Amino acid sequence: SRFDPYGKNKFSTCRICKSSVHQPGSHYCQGCAYKKGICAMCGKKVLDTKNYKQTSV
Structure with missing residues (x-):
């Protein structure tokens, strides 16, 4: 099946910044996970x- 960015899909929103995550099953987006030093999938440190000095420019 093709990727439908506006359809109802299994991608959830980030628990920190509420943006959409780009990996099915993730709870955090890559930017927030990098800044916090946590796993994007499970949230473990x-x-x-x-x-x-963690920045995501």
Whole structure:
């Protein structure tokens, strides 16, 4: 089946910024997951961001 960006599909919205996620089954968009250092799928911490300057420009 073809991708329908405006149709009712299985892509949900990000739990942080409420934008649409681009991967089925994800809870967070890639930008928010990168900024927080968490997994986009499950939300588990994968990176300690204490000593990093995390930006998504």
